[in-house]
Amino acid sequence: MNIERLAGILRQAAKDEIMPRFRRLDDGDIRSKTNAFDLVTEADENAERVITAAINAHSPNTVVIGEEAVAARPGLLDGQYEDRTVIYVDPVDGTYNFAAGLPLFAVMAAVVENGESVAGVIYDPLGDDFLMTERGCGTWQVFPDGRRVRQRFAEAAPIEQMGGLASVSYLPDAVRSQVLGNLAKVKMFANYRCAGHEYRMAAGGHVHFLMYNKLMPWDHVAGALMMREAGAHVARFDGSEYKPSHTGGGLLVAPDQESWDELRHAVFTV
Known part of the structure; x- marks a missing residue:
């Protein structure tokens, strides 16, 4: 269509x-x-x-x-x-x-x-x-x-200067506590309970990262493609490529591969 x-x-x-x-x-x-x-x-x-x-x-x-x-x-x-x-x-x-x-x-x-x-x-x-x-x-x-x-995704920035949008609601309890503590390493994070507007913000270069755990296709297939087309690095938490068939495994979006790796290590490491 x-x-x-x-x-x-x-x-x-x-x-x-x-x-x-x-x-x-x-x-x-x-x-x-x-x-x-x-x-x-x-x-x-x-x-x-x-x-x-x-x-x-x-x-x-x-x-x-x-x-x-x-x-x-x-x-x-x-x-x-x-x-x-x-x-x-x-x-x-x-x-x-x-x-x-x-x-x-x-x-x-x-x-x-x-x-x-x-x-x-x-x-x-x-x-x-x-x-x-x-x-x-x-x-x-x-x-x-x-x-x-x-639209262009934000330029890379040091971890301590990053601002982003993170949804932690669907993380396991122990992991959620760890991630919330580690997110103190970034400058700012928020969650608007609306992936559509979060992707819109990110596409316009207004945040340095996005993070989601539950991946229903109507929430993330369009947005993930938009982020790639806006110049961002998009991958699941394990670094693998995100596909429309995936409903788990998390999604992390950052300005480039280097920023993605640094953020992944900072947020998910004890």
Whole structure:
């Protein structure tokens, strides 16, 4: 599917199904999935349904895998799609923020062909602009009027001067304590509970690193490709290449291989 068409589908779904519900959700419109911080709302479900239908209308042979569809049918992730085009969809990335009325959420889609990431879109419904990438073409901030700004990851910096975004929620307890202590070695770290906006910040050169442990494809396939196309070094915690099929093993993003190695050693060494 044409990436501009995919971006338009995400934007329309946000205007029709997400923004009319922002700060207007009733108690019955918000439900917990696995815990009190893992939520789903009417906006998530309706937007995913609309996005899926629109993609299927334009590309009936494309496999669409949305976060909420997998929540209902986990086996969807186990399908064999190596010879198919797959689009992973996160209808509201940052649902916890959205449900709390915080203006920090995004709509994301990633295109995978033959098991490889080839394109991604992250749409900000509040700013009404996109982060877009296609493999080999760079990462761009794209505005509704057609203006495009190329994105570049931050330049390397010493560990003590690094600022970044780190999610530690899904690390094992003992490892989490170790990592949190070691993150005191960097200048600053935060977590916005919205991978979409974290990737947007990083693409614009505003942080020196990103760190995640749980790797669901709708959260990270688009963003990881964007980081590579913006010049960053992207790898799992063990240094191996991140693939769309990976759901574990962690993800660490840094300006270059040397910075990545230094950060990996500093954060994960006792």
